[in-house]
Amino acid sequence: MxxxxxxxxxxxxxxxxxxxxxxxxxxxxxxxxxxxxxxxxxxxxxxxxxxxxxxxxxxxxxxxxxxxxxxxxxxxxxxxxxxxxxxxxxxxxxxxxxxxxxxxxxxxxxxxxxxxxxxxxxxxxxxxxxxxxxxDKIVKRKGSKKNDLIFATGPFGYTSAGLNILLNKKKVDGRFAKKVIKSVINPKPQLKFGLKNKKYFSSSMDSSDGLSTTLNEMSNQSKKKFVINNRPCMRDLEDYAKSQKLNLNDLIFHGGEEYEFVFTTLPKHRKIIQKNAKILKIPIIEIGYVTLGKGVYVKDGNSFFSLKDLGWKHFR
Amino acid sequence: MxxxxxxxxxxxxxxxxxxxxxxxxxxxxxxxxxxxxxxxxxxxxxxxxxxxxxxxxxxxxxxxxxxxxxxxxxxxxxxxxxxxxxxxxxxxxxxxxxxxxxxxxxxxxxxxxxxxxxxxxxxxxxxxxxxxxxxDKIVKRKGSKKNDLIFATGPFGYTSAGLNILLNKKKVDGRFAKKVIKSVINPKPQLKFGLKNKKYFSSSMDSSDGLSTTLNEMSNQSKKKFVINNRPCMRDLEDYAKSQKLNLNDLIFHGGEEYEFVFTTLPKHRKIIQKNAKILKIPIIEIGYVTLGKGVYVKDGNSFFSLKDLGWKHFR
Incomplete structure (x- = not known):
């Protein structure tokens, strides 16, 4: 078997x-x-x-x-x-x-x-x-063009840190632990932001199976290279990863359960999208851009690494 | 608890x-x-x-x-x-x-x-x-009128007999056993008949939770009495019930899983409905009529008994 x-x-x-x-x-x-x-x-x-x-x-x-x-x-x-x-x-x-x-x-x-x-x-x-x-019209996973910007609707990695605490029954107190546990227990998809800005998206995809899965799927379907030069992660997560000796990229890219989404858009829409996000108080993050080629590449310090799809799969 | x-x-x-x-x-x-x-x-x-x-x-x-x-x-x-x-x-x-x-x-x-x-x-x-x-319009569970006829789209009780054999791992051979096991394993709802005759139904309901449940629900929702003077059961089921000392009414009314349905209609539609059933080779059965009052009554020999809802309920 x-x-x-x-x-x-x-x-x-x-x-x-x-x-x-x-x-x-x-x-x-x-x-x-x-x-x-x-x-x-x-x-x-x-x-x-x-x-x-x-x-x-x-x-x-x-x-x-x-x-x-x-x-x-x-x-x-x-x-x-x-x-x-x-x-x-x-x-x-x-x-x-x-x-x-x-x-x-x-x-x-x-x-x-x-x-x-x-x-x-x-x-x-x-x-x-x-x-x-x-x-009416559907924004697909496919559809990004060369020079499009890539955005995420929020920070990534908190849910991985939260699941790590919950699944291993770790005794961690303090504001950070509360925050990351809440991100697992009480996810809040950005529906209003999606409704308001859909018209600017050249492609988009939910990221709850993990950011590496989402970026690879979008890149594959569009037959374009995705370059991530700004990882969507906050300073407190970096500090936590260091203190707990966890791999920061694993937390950000391979965890999943964030219930945020990733979208691509023409550079000329950056301003209006950022303005709309501000009004809704949504911390969207510009994480990179689309170019010719294939695969997903992430800037880590001064070098780039190829990001494989290692997000959540059942039965694995 | x-x-x-x-x-x-x-x-x-x-x-x-x-x-x-x-x-x-x-x-x-x-x-x-x-x-x-x-x-x-x-x-x-x-x-x-x-x-x-x-x-x-x-x-x-x-x-x-x-x-x-x-x-x-x-x-x-x-x-x-x-x-x-x-x-x-x-x-x-x-x-x-x-x-x-x-x-x-x-x-x-x-x-x-x-x-x-x-x-x-x-x-x-x-x-x-x-x-x-x-x-477009929905035929409801409610809607039967005084003097409406009550029909079932097929015979009842075979699935109970079949489940009885399967669940108790009884060793029963022969044509009857095969037939009743097939009724459990391979149900065939009468979709074509429903599509073709919907316009004649004053009310209708799927009966897969048991005929007693269906008749009581339809009677309750219409606030009418349902009189069943012709139980939808075949001779071979009667013989089997006798030989196995099973209660025939339990098999017919309280088993469920038949995936047939019950409908009511004006007496004037009887002919056309029977004709349509014949063309589709569906053995519909006229089982009774609707009258003023409440509850469901079943003719058994020369007397009537009140039929309670004892069909399938989960968690019971």
Whole structure:
């Protein structure tokens, strides 16, 4: 029995279920007459996606927010959601209440109406969420041009540091620990920013599987070289990596779960995008530029290294 | 810790997530402009929904077919689907192939395009399916009038007999055993019949949670009495129930998993509906009529008994 990674598994399904021309996107698009609908489904599984100390309230909220993140990247307003829940037989009323309140919180934050769903008995807790919105043109993962600027909607690496603390049950106190744990427990995709600025994006992609995955996918699909000359990371993360002897680039590029997104844009849109970000108080970061060639290269000190896709894959 | 049944759990979610005016339906409806979309989600969980001897191919097919059944009841054509799959880490390539082929089979049978989905690692196999279609008016669970006729799209009770054999690992051979096991493994919702005859339905509902659940729900929502004077059951089931000392009414009314549906209609439509059924070779059965009052009453010999809702509930 060979162990398969997620990409091999997805390929098996794609070969059976879809045309060879299939290109991965953040959201699925389907048409009813002239109406174009975007849908995104995401599953949160207790044994793999809920770290120690994360409450069911936060897990339920996050299962919806994870889908919102893809809508934010594409600048699509989510309107409706369907929620399916698997629960173990012995679950208590108070835990179910907590889960319901978590879903409610996400729906209030992002103005989503839950249409319904389905409850099932299972060995472990599973939340499956599907959200829907109407859209016109889709900003794709592909589409960046030579000289485009590359932006991230926020800093990276905090979630890796937070997961490192939670999964290893490290005893770390202080403001930094609180901040990075909160980044894992309470992600906030920049939906308003995506909605407002979509028209300036030449390409965009959610980054929750890891920044190295996102940048490589965008570079591959556009058949362009991505040069990252400004890593989206804050000073406190650098200090923490040093003090804990963690590899800073691993934290920034290969962790995932940030629920930020990456977009490319023409240099002439830099000003208006930065202005819009300021109004919304979103700390967007210009991280690099697009050029001819292929691959992703990151400036580290005075040299560049080739960034491989080492983001999160299930079954690995 | 109190044990909760599915209805209590659903109520907790409804109280948090929806308006009090919420009425249960087979499909969720949402509007984008003038486009009305129907969606149905269903989850198949290895530990509770896959009986011994059922292949993953059939389980995957059934997870889509279960959603199609609700579309059949409402006479809506499913067009698109999204599939989410949780798989244990150790699953083999050949099993994944089998799953993909099962999804493919259902999509070919009912002409559904899979848009995409999501794969996850989990402790047990879970298939979550969401299908979509466009619709105009919705036939509701509510809406039957005095003197309407009540029909079922096929015989009931075979799946209970089949599950009884599979779950108790009974050694039963012969044509009857094969037939009832097939009814569990390979359900075939009457989509074409629903699409063709929807316009004659005053109310309708999928019956996969059990005929007693369906009849009680339809009677409650319409605030009418449902009189069942012709139980939808075949002679071979009666014989089997006698020989195995099983309660025939339990098999017919409380089993579930038939993936047939129940509809009500004006007496004047009887002929055309029966003609349409004959053309499609669907063995529809006129099972009773609607009258003033409340509750569901079943004729058994020369007397009537009140039929309670004892269909399938999770967490019970």
């Amino acid at each position: 060979t162990k398969l990674d997620e990409i091999s598994i997805i390929r098996i399904f794609q070969n059976e279920l879809r045309s060879k021309k299939f290109v991965s996107e953040d959201v699925e698009i389907f048409n009813f007459g002239k109406t174009k609908i975007a849908a995104k489904t995401d599953t949160l599984v207790e044994s793999t996606d809920i770290p120690p100390k994360m409450k069911l309230f936060d897990a339920a909220r996050k299962s919806i927010v994870a889908c919102v993140s893809d809508f934010a990247a594409k600048g699509i307003k989510p309107q409706y959601g369907i929620v399916s829940v698997n629960l173990p037989k012995s679950i208590s009323r108070s835990k179910i209440n907590e889960i319901a309140l978590g879903f409610r919180k996400a729906c209030d934050e992002y103005d989503i109406s839950i249409l319904g769903g389905d409850t099932n008995e299972g060995k472990e807790i599973v939340f499956n969420v599907c959200i829907f919105g109407e859209t | 109190t044990k909760l049944d599915e209805i209590s759990i659903i109520r907790i979610f409804q109280n948090e997530l929806r308006s009090k005016k919420f009425v249960s339906e087979d499909v969720e409806i949402f509007n984008f402009g003038k486009t009305k979309i129907a969606a149905k989600t269903d989850t198949l969980v290895e530990s509770t929904d896959i009986p011994p001897k059922m292949k993953l191919f059939d389980a995957a097919r059934k997870s889509i077919v279960a959603c199609v059944s609700d579309f059949a009841a409402k006479g809506i054509k499913p067009q698109y689907g999204i599939v989410s799959v949780n798989l244990p880490k150790s699953i083999s390539r050949s099993k994944i192939n089998e799953i993909a082929l099962g999804f493919r089979k259902a999509c070919d049978e009912y002409d559904i395009s899979i848009l995409g989905g999501d794969t996850n690692e989990g402790k047990e196999i879970v298939f979550n399916v969401c299908i979509f279609g466009e619709t």
